[in-house]
Amino acid sequence: MAEQRVGFVGWRGMVGSVLLQRMQEEGDFKGFAPTFFTTSQPGGAPPQVGLEAPPLVAADDLKVLGSQDIVVSCQGGDYTKSVHPRLRAAGWRGYWIDAASTLRMEPGAVIVLDPVNQPVIDAALARGVRDLIGGNCTVSLMLMALVGLYRRGWVEWVSSMTYQAASGAGAAQVKELVAQMRALGAAAAAELDDPATSALLLERKVHAELGAPRFPTQHLGAPLAGSLIPWIDKAVDEGQTREEWKGHAESNKILGLSPEVPVDGLCVRVGALRCHSQGLTVKLRQDVPLPDIEAAIAQSHPWIRLVPNEPRLTRERLTPATLSGSLEIGVGRLHKLKLGPGYLGVFTVGDQLLWGAAEPLRRVLVQLLERQ
Numbered sequence: 001m002a003e004q005r006v007g008f009v010g011w012r013g014m015v016g017s018v019l020l021q022r023m024q025e026e027g028d029f030k031g032f033a034p035t036f037f038t039t040s041q042p043g044g045a046p047p048q049v050g051l052e053a054p055p056l057v058a059a060d061d062l063k064v065l066g067s068q069d070i071v072v073s074c075q076g077g078d079y080t081k082s083v084h085p086r087l088r089a090a091g092w093r094g095y096w097i098d099a100a101s102t103l104r105m106e107p108g109a110v111i112v113l114d115p116v117n118q119p120v121i122d123a124a125l126a127r128g129v130r131d132l133i134g135g136n137c138t139v140s141l142m143l144m145a146l147v148g149l150y151r152r153g154w155v156e157w158v159s160s161m162t163y164q165a166a167s168g169a170g171a172a173q174v175k176e177l178v179a180q181m182r183a184l185g186a187a188a189a190a191e192l193d194d195p196a197t198s199a200l201l202l203e204r205k206v207h208a209e210l211g212a213p214r215f216p217t218q219h220l221g222a223p224l225a226g227s228l229i230p231w232i233d234k235a236v237d238e239g240q241t242r243e244e245w246k247g248h249a250e251s252n253k254i255l256g257l258s259p260e261v262p263v264d265g266l267c268v269r270v271g272a273l274r275c276h277s278q279g280l281t282v283k284l285r286q287d288v289p290l291p292d293i294e295a296a297i298a299q300s301h302p303w304i305r306l307v308p309n310e311p312r313l314t315r316e317r318l319t320p321a322t323l324s325g326s327l328e329i330g331v332g333r334l335h336k337l338k339l340g341p342g343y344l345g346v347f348t349v350g351d352q353l354l355w356g357a358a359e360p361l362r363r364v365l366v367q368l369l370e371r372q
Helices: 014-025 077-089 114-126 137-151 171-187 189-193 199-210 242-255 290-298 311-317 354-371
Strands: 004-009 032-038 070-073 095-098 109-112 131-134 155-164 263-269 276-284 304-306 329-336 343-350
Touching (some): 004 014, 014 354, 070 077, 077 095, 095 354, 109 114, 109 242, 114 137, 131 354, 137 155, 137 242, 137 276, 137 290, 137 304, 137 329, 137 343, 137 354, 155 242, 171 199, 290 329, 343 354
Parallel strands (some): 004 032, 004 070, 070 095, 095 131, 109 131, 155 263, 304 329
Antiparallel strands (some): 155 276, 329 343
16 A cells, blocks of 8 residues: 555644654554645755655645645644645645634534543544544643533533733743743843842832833734733634634534533633643532542543642642643642532643644644554
């Protein structure tokens, strides 16, 4: 059997870079013929991944794209909107694996998150689905944390309050956040170095810098260092943002639920560089003992890190600073709420560039290659 041909688009961006890194770490670059596409440097040298590859190909070259058995795109929604329909219209029957949101809710696509929805993926492939799309990062991380409860039918609804890192918005936003941090540090450097400076004076200097016209906000739209932004993505109906809308729409599609389980809440951008955190209120269908809940979560898949609900371990193990770059999903602060015995409080942290973006794409690519 001929080697499968796999094309990679958007491999230089944050998600694409993490994808290639993970593939190299796991030894995935074997047994297929890669082609790397580019929007800016056709003819250039491909990345060194341990497999021979031709020079870089223009990302809009439909002929070469159409010769691939699998295309993996981390290029973004505009690229998908431009290229995918033209490839399909030309009769291409390959597999399209995509990190962008463009195709997620299409009837002919499946959202891939295999530790959570492998049976849904298997059923989709069996009926001929060829668009395999990564889910919203926050939704995927929430389901990685709660899937053990969903599997037992315990979840009646979820209210999610998210604390989303700057890298969820893009590379330019990460750089701008660090530039904001630098600006604040420089503005208050003299006061910070003086042990006699009061905290109120230090705060006034920082606050003045946050409102200064020179303060960098071109990409984030507002100060994030020393602050937060309680709005992510565009407005949709009923007062939601699109990011908040995805919580319900995507979680139910990923799990293939009918009837649907309501999910809603507020999405907030915070000053973390990497890792999304979420404070979750889970309404249970019944009063489940807390030890049973802990066991259901801990046993749901190998990447759960269940953190006891106590101060030292929470500070040490349940933060973006601890879990950045890790495949582990931190779950902690588990306790019943005063709202009633059927209400559960949960806090979770996960690296949105891994399980929220690159890792599900990597794993479904490996599955497709192994099926051939």
